[in-house]
Amino acid sequence: GIQVEQSPPDLILQEGANSTLRCNFSDSVNNLQWFHQNPWGQLINLFYIPSGTKQNGRLSATTVATERYSLLYISSSQTTDSGVYFCAVADDTGRRALTFGSGTRLQVQP
Amino acid sequence: DAGVIQSPRHEVTEMGQEVTLRCKPISGHDYLFWYRQTMMRGLELLIYFNNNVPIDDSGMPEDRFSAKMPNASFSTLKIQPSEPRDSAVYFCASSAPGTGFRGTGELFFGEGSRLTVL
Numbered sequence: 001g002i003q004v005e006q007s008p009p010d011l012i013l014q015e016g017a018n019s020t021l022r023c024n025f026s027d028s029v030n031n032l033q034w035f036h037q038n039p040w041g042q043l044i045n046l047f048y049i050p051s052g053t054k055q056n057g058r059l060s061a062t063t064v065a066t067e068r069y070s071l072l073y074i075s076s077s078q079t080t081d082s083g084v085y086f087c088a089v090a091d092d093t094g095r096r097a098l099t100f101g102s103g104t105r106l107q108v109q110p
Numbered sequence: 111d112a113g114v115i116q117s118p119r120h121e122v123t124e125m126g127q128e129v130t131l132r133c134k135p136i137s138g139h140d141y142l143f144w145y146r147q148t149m150m151r152g153l154e155l156l157i158y159f160n161n162n163v164p165i166d167d168s169g170m171p172e173d174r175f176s177a178k179m180p181n182a183s184f185s186t187l188k189i190q191p192s193e194p195r196d197s198a199v200y201f202c203a204s205s206a207p208g209t210g211f212r213g214t215g216e217l218f219f220g221e222g223s224r225l226t227v228l
Binding site for chain 1: 141143152153154155158160165166199201205215216217218219221222224
């Protein structure tokens with residue numbers, strides 16, 4: 001099956017700093033989503049982005065499907081951004097289930 | 111609209127007992143997924159349904175696990191008998207059909223059911 005690798009595995013930032021999280025995948029995809037798992041365990045949709053670029057406030061994401069990677073940008077980080085960020089993909093075979101990466105654990109310090 | 115609703119939120123049981131987890135997907139969504147999250151294995155797919163029919167159950171660990179979807183608004187995941195290694199957070203998620211050929215829909219998760227088997 002498709003492989004998903006996320007980097008870095010852990011990240012510590014000071015409040016106000018910017019960061020880039022990376023997701024590499026091994027095959028063509030027709031679905032890619034970024035999720036934030038908050039400290040209470042909720043999985044929250046950030047972006048549905050199988051290709052192209054999207055922005056939502058301080059967050060933006062870019063997927064370059066031909067090169068099999070996606071980037072999540074967090075600008076002016078806040079303590080509420082802390083948690084685990086997951087990239088998940090579905091390959092281009094018609095299988096609908098998402099395969100998750102192992103996540104990037106982000107800690108934003110005040 | 112209400113999101114994906116799961117119950118119970120927390121369950122503590124003893125080894126050997128039967129556990130039933132419940133899920134109500136978002137209205138109009140025709141795909142339903144059960145995932146399990148553990149520290150060791152991360153988020154892994156157990157089974158998913160399309161229009162109430164199981165499509166892929168290859169992630170179900172063993173015969174002790176079973177899942178049903180009797181109608182479009184309800185699904186259950188049952189563990190019988192439960193074992194301590196089943197302790198995990200179980201997530202239900204749903205999605206609508208995607209757009210275009212082979213397009214896949216955006217996935218929405220419930221808040222999860224945290225299971226502890228003593």
